Amino acid sequence: MMEKARNTMIARCHLKESETVRQWIVPRCPWCGKRHVHGAGRIEDNPLDYLGHRTAHCHDGSFHDYVLVAID
Ligand SMILES: [Zn+2]
Numbered sequence: 001m002m003e004k005a006r007n008t009m010i011a012r013c014h015l016k017e018s019e020t021v022r023q024w025i026v027p028r029c030p031w032c033g034k035r036h037v038h039g040a041g042r043i044e045d046n047p048l049d050y051l052g053h054r055t056a057h058c059h060d061g062s063f064h065d066y067v068l069v070a071i072d
Helices: none
Strands: 010-017 021-026 036-042 052-055 065-070
Touching: 010 036, 021 065
Parallel strands: 010 065
Antiparallel strands: 010 021, 021 036, 052 065
């Protein structure tokens, strides 16, 4: 893993469930302000295992990352 000098960004997210999959929805990305969706595993998985450090899905030509934190 690359060392990062800057501060870690926090992305607040909420869980969206369907019949077969779960997703963490980031309504407002701290980098680009847009909505991003991250996989939260299958129904039998613990979605909390899928929080934490993730790569942001921004499409502005550069790579960002953040830490997913669930909104209560
Ligand atoms: Zn973004």
